[in-house]
Amino acid sequence: MAEAQTVAFHTLGCKLNYSETSSISRLLENEGFQKKDFDDQADVYVINTCSVTENADKECRQLVRRIQRKAPESVIVITGCYAQLKPAEIAGIPGVDLVLGAGEKFNIAHHLKQFVKGDSAKICSCDIEDVIEFNPTFSVNDRTRAFLKVQDGCDYNCSFCTIPIARGKSRSDSIGNVVRNVKHLAAGGVKEIVLTGVNLGDFKNESENFFQLVQALDQLKEIPRYRISSIEPNLLTNEIIELVANSDVFMPHFHIPLQSGSNRILGLMRRRYKRELYADRIKLIKTLMPHCAIGADVIVGFPGETDEDFKETFDFLHALDISYLHVFTYSERDHTKALEIKPMVPVHVRHERNKALRNLSFMKMQYFTQLHAGQLRKVLFEGHARNNMMEGYTDNYIRITTPFKQDLVNEIIDWKI
Ligand code: SF4
Structure with a gap:
């Protein structure tokens, strides 16, 4: 691989994946690779995949075909959640050279150095239980906003989710190291840092927890703005909300996954809260910060979701003082408990429900914006x-x-x- 000089990236999925691609890119640049745009000719192409994206397989195949058409001699590396979950399936895609699982994606330079292009793809992966290392990563938008990963993996077992088996156990950076990374980003001119993680509120390290992290960052004068990317309602404590309300640097903005407004469905989803707790969180936030933006994730069409359950979700969200929704249509995922729950919701009903909630989100966003007009x-x-x-x-x-x-x-x- 000594002649491989240029590398191009494509990222599927969430902010965490973008932050990891960014760090993998810096890692390879430090090893002498020159970064190219994905549409350019390159010696190596890296696709960082997602297991949540619907049709991850199809998307991956299409990207590989695109690369093969323009650069048939290039080395194609697939990594990310999907590569961890289905390495053999990915290795079977014609044109794929290297499949790197969750434990190997940051060893990419080493794998590329050793790699010799052959007929079949090489899989470098291990059991997800063995992935225990934390790799801090960050990506920067236009030198303005940085997404800083401080936590990875998840110990919850929501019945629809493959992330725990794609990313492994919950693990976190240390507060000292996060502070060092924040200072480094500030020195580069970054003005806003978005704290990201798979289950961010579960940030913990021996004697450190998420509240202490937020407290430590609140003291740092180098960065004028922080946001908390997404936090489970059961982990968003009163003390975190109160700290944000009294902080000059933590922005009045929360993203809190709800997933369903029906307690019965929340139970089937194995979520760790009921709708009453969620409503209490929103009430406290809005009492302390009436101007606060609040976003919620919702899944529609989860198995067993009846018209009544959906109506409960719709009415609950309608009445809730939140600003926008991210609506996801449930889709079946291998290795998840939700596959055992019956009856399945017909696909056209899932799409109707999605549309109804997207309309609601649009109205909420407009209302929230109009409320602040002139301010x-x-x-x-x-x-x-x-x-x-x-x-x-x-x-x-x-x-x-x-x-x-x-x-x-x-x-x-x-x-x-
Ligand atoms: S909290 Fe639930 S939905 Fe979120 S990553 Fe963990 S298992 Fe998945």
Whole structure:
């Protein structure tokens, strides 16, 4: 592999995957590789896959075909959740050279050095139980916003989810190391850090927990803005909410997965809370921070979800003082307990429910934005321009679009909405 000089990446899935791709890229650049765009010719292509993405298999195959058409001599590496879950299936895709499981993705340089292109794909993977190491990663958007991974894996066993078997047990960085990474990002000009993890609220290390992490970062003056990416309602404690409410640097914005507004379905999903706890969290947040943005994840069409269950979810969300929804249509995943739950919801009903909740989300987002019209809020503008326009977010996550002006880039500006 000595002649392999250029590498291109494609990422599927969540912010965590983007942050990992970014770190893998820096790792290879430090080893002498030159980074290319995915559409360019490269010697090595890395696809970082996701197990949650519907049709991960199809998407992967399409990408591999695309690469083969433009660069038939290149080395194609597949890593990420899907590579951990179905290595043999991926290795069977014509054109794939190397499959790296969860424990091997950060050893990519070593594997590439040893690799000799042959007829069949090489699988480098281990049992997910053996993946216990934590690799801190981050990605930076336009030198403005960074997604910093502080936790990985999950010890929960939600019945629809493959993440615990794709990413392994819950493990976290140390607060000291997170602080070092934050200072490094701040020195590079980053103004906002989004703390990310698979089950972020489960951040823990011997005597350290998530609240202590948030407390430590709240003291750091180098970064003007932090966001907590997504946190399970049962792990979002009163003390975290109160700290954010009194903080100058933690933004008034939470993303709290709900998944269903029916306690019966929450039970089948093996979630660790009931809807009453969720409603209490929202009530406290809104009492302390009436301007706070709150997003929720919801799954529609989970097995056994009747019209009444869905109506309960819809009505619950309708009445809840939240700002937007991320709606997911349930789809069957191998190795999950949900496969045993009957009856299945017909696919067209799943799509109807998805549409109903997406409409509700649109209305909630509009209402939330209108509520703040005319207010002065702080906006951090990002660097890239599309059609001569630029974007930024208020502290409470309202997206602002304005004609591009270089002197606004990476600045926090008081902006009338
Ligand atoms: S909390 Fe549940 S849904 Fe989230 S990663 Fe863990 S098992 Fe999956």
